[in-house]
Amino acid sequence: xxxxxxxxxxNANLLSLQxxxxxxxxxxxxxxxxxKVNSALDNPSSYFAAQSLNNRAGDLSxxxxxxxxxxxxxxxxxxxITSITSFLQxxxxxxxxxxxxxxxxxxxxxxxxxxxxxxxxITKQITNMAGDSSYQGISLxxxxxxxxxxxxxxxxxxxxTISGTDDTATGLSINGLTLGSNxxxxxxxxxxxIDALNSAITKVRNDASSLANNxxxxxxxxxxxxxxxxxxxxxxxxxxxxxxxxxxxxLLALQTTQQxxxxxxxxxxxxxxxxxxxxx
Numbered sequence: 397x398x399x400x401x402x403x404x405x406x407n408a409n410l411l412s413l414q415x416x417x418x419x420x421x422x423x424x425x426x427x428x429x430x431x432k433v434n435s436a437l438d439n440p441s442s443y444f445a446a447q448s449l450n451n452r453a454g455d456l457s458x459x460x461x462x463x464x465x466x467x468x469x470x471x472x473x474x475x476x477i478t479s480i481t482s483f484l485q486x487x488x489x490x491x492x493x494x495x496x497x498x499x500x501x502x503x504x505x506x507x508x509x510x511x512x513x514x515x516x517x518i519t520k521q522i523t524n525m526a527g528d529s530s531y532q533g534i535s536l537x538x539x540x541x542x543x544x545x546x547x548x549x550x551x552x553x554x555x556x557t558i559s560g561t562d563d564t565a566t567g568l569s570i571n572g573l574t575l576g577s578n579x580x581x582x583x584x585x586x587x588x589x590i591d592a593l594n595s596a597i598t599k600v601r602n603d604a605s606s607l608a609n610n611x612x613x614x615x616x617x618x619x620x621x622x623x624x625x626x627x628x629x630x631x632x633x634x635x636x637x638x639x640x641x642x643x644x645x646x647l648l649a650l651q652t653t654q655q656x657x658x659x660x661x662x663x664x665x666x667x668x669x670x671x672x673x674x675x676x
Contacts, residue, residue: 452628464618484596493511523571537603569596
């Protein structure tokens with residue numbers, strides 16, 4: 397079968413229609429995906445630059461999750477210290493009452509056994525609280541061996557290491573202390589217990605301050621990282637996201653152009669058909 401020969405006018409119109417259809421397909425794809433760059437073929441530099449920005453944003457987003465978990469670990473330790481401080485204050489109140497009783501009595505104090513039992517129970521709870529103040533298996537107040545490392549950037553070059561503290565009764569140097577028999581002869585003993593409790597309170601307050609500082613650092617880095625993720629994603633969007641208003645206007649213009657092209661092709665075809673009139 398021989399090739400069909402088209403006139404130059406019909407060829408020009410056909411080529412124009414093909415180009416218009418290509419642009420229509422491209423515009424419809426942009427509207428459906430919301431992207432002006434859907435692959436490296438559309439714009440290699442923009443595509444790969446956006447991909448790099450999105451990859452980094454994804455890596456940092458993963459770090460945000462670990463920062464959030466680190467915050468909970470620190471908060472658990474802080475909650476434990478708050479309760480331990482309350483226990484220490486209860487123990488201090490018992491000790492001061494015992495000292496007052498000892499100064500007022502020279503004979504045996506029948507409440508001494510109960511007071512010592514209460515004091516021992518409190519110190520035991522302090523140790524228990526330090527162990528229970530854990531999050532995902534880490535307690536920052538149950539011994540100096542515990543540490544928490546927080547990663548702030550995707551290359552793991554910027555980190556924060558939080559060393560654990562020992563806020564158990566042993567770590568606070570109050571384990572094994574007693575209130576004696578609560579009589580005058582024990583007032584030196586009881587005062588030593590009071591002094592130890594005051595030192596313990598000072599220690600837990602310092603530990604609480606350290607945890608609060610570390611918590612503030614993590615929260616500040618978390619906020620910064622979230623802002624950076626948003627910036628990276630916005631930059632990627634600037635490179636690839638389509639303006640739907642602009643693409644919508646293009647679609648209408650291209651549809652009009654297509655209709656005009658079809659009309660022009662029809663007119664060119666009619667001109668070509670006029671030769672048939674020569675043959676009745």
